[in-house]
Amino acid sequence: MMAAAALAPSLAQAQTNTPGFYVGVEGGLNWLDLPRTSSEKLGFGLGGVVGYDFVGPRLELEGVWRKNKAVGRNIDQFGGFVNGLYDFTFEGSPLSPHVGIGVGVNHVDSRGTKFAMQGIVGVRYQFDNGLFASADYKLVDTFVSGRDIYDHSAMLTLGYKFGQPARVEAPPPAPVPAARQSYVVFFDFDRADITQPAMQTIQQAAASAKAGNRTSLSVTGHADRSGGDTYNMALSMRRANAVKDALVRQGISPAAIQVLARGESEPLVPTADGVREPQNRRVEIVIN
The missing domain is CATH 3.30.1330.60 (OmpA-like domain)
Structure with missing residues (x-):
């Protein structure tokens, strides 16, 4: 040979990318856009995900905490989402761009827990040993009495995918x-x-x-x-x-x-x- x-x-x-469960932690910057308010400031977000990769489609649960200072006080948000994503994979490449949408709830301080949706675009890099890194932009829309609250998040996720095989090397010639x-x-x-x-x-x-x-x-x-x-x-x-x-x-x-x-x-x-x-x-x- x-x-x-x-x-x-x-x-x-x-x-070789195979189906499997994955977990990850995420963190990044968050811009809170409140209605009729011009004092928004840049804050941060922290969270975690657990999901299943079907190689192409992915389904995951996400929990996230966002903290911003606006209108003279700190505003905390606690959200939970079910996200559906799709990875555009290329044979032999560890990079996979993806898009997705999520539905769930978001608790915004005194405004209470409200229905929320989010759109997701990003790119993931799969390492040989099951580790992966993902950079994402997420636009979260929280529905509060007809006055939507928007969050613009730039998040980095570090995670591990179970059962991912190592890079395949060609066997020595017989x-x-x-x-x-x-x-x-x-x-x-x-x-x-x-x-x-x-x-x-x-x-x-x-x-x-x-x-x-x-x-x-x-x-x-x-x-x-x-x-x-x-x-x-x-x-x-x-x-x-x-x-x-x-x-x-x-x-x-x-x-x-x-x-x-x-x-x-x-x-x-x-x-x-x-x-x-x-x-x-x-x-x-x-x-x-």
Whole structure:
């Protein structure tokens, strides 16, 4: 598998994000906007969250205390919200922008406990060991007798997501007999198109086969576990046939090429079901 390690060092650093519970503490600045009052001052907010990440959608409970000085006195707020958020994830990237909305109650000093809503925009960074950091802007609207009270909060959350796997490193290349040569061609998610790096690998394999007068090649297609078994078996076969056709265009006889498909049954990097893993989307070329 020496070609795999040479062609895809960046893929070995791809992160795998999985569903799981998370907890966090938050803190930041808060601007309290009271109706018909011009003496608002910058205050602060502290709170905590507990939630579940579905990888994309998230659902969380939030408790927060905000403190500001306005109209000549301190004003404390105690809020509780149910937040629904959506993360826009990008394969291999630890950064995920998100948007969300929350509903709940907010207790504002003498005004009592009132219904409140909030809008959320922000970005989260997921570290390798389950830790994450999130920077958010939250606009809270508290409904008080027709005179809404607004809070503008800039909050930083530090948290931990349970069950988050560490960064997956590519396994060391397995030793192969001197009489055999092995090459690996990688594919984009849910695609069987030959990319430019993949074509370079195919050209190397074809040149090696012709230089050594090899008469037998096996081409085995694989898929990751993000789809169903039947679909992945068909996808791995399409990938294997695409590599075979490219080898034939490089001068290899079709009769010398054996085409096989393994679907998701033989992953290069073991993952849970439903996980996208770039190194498992591959075709292995073995020259005998």
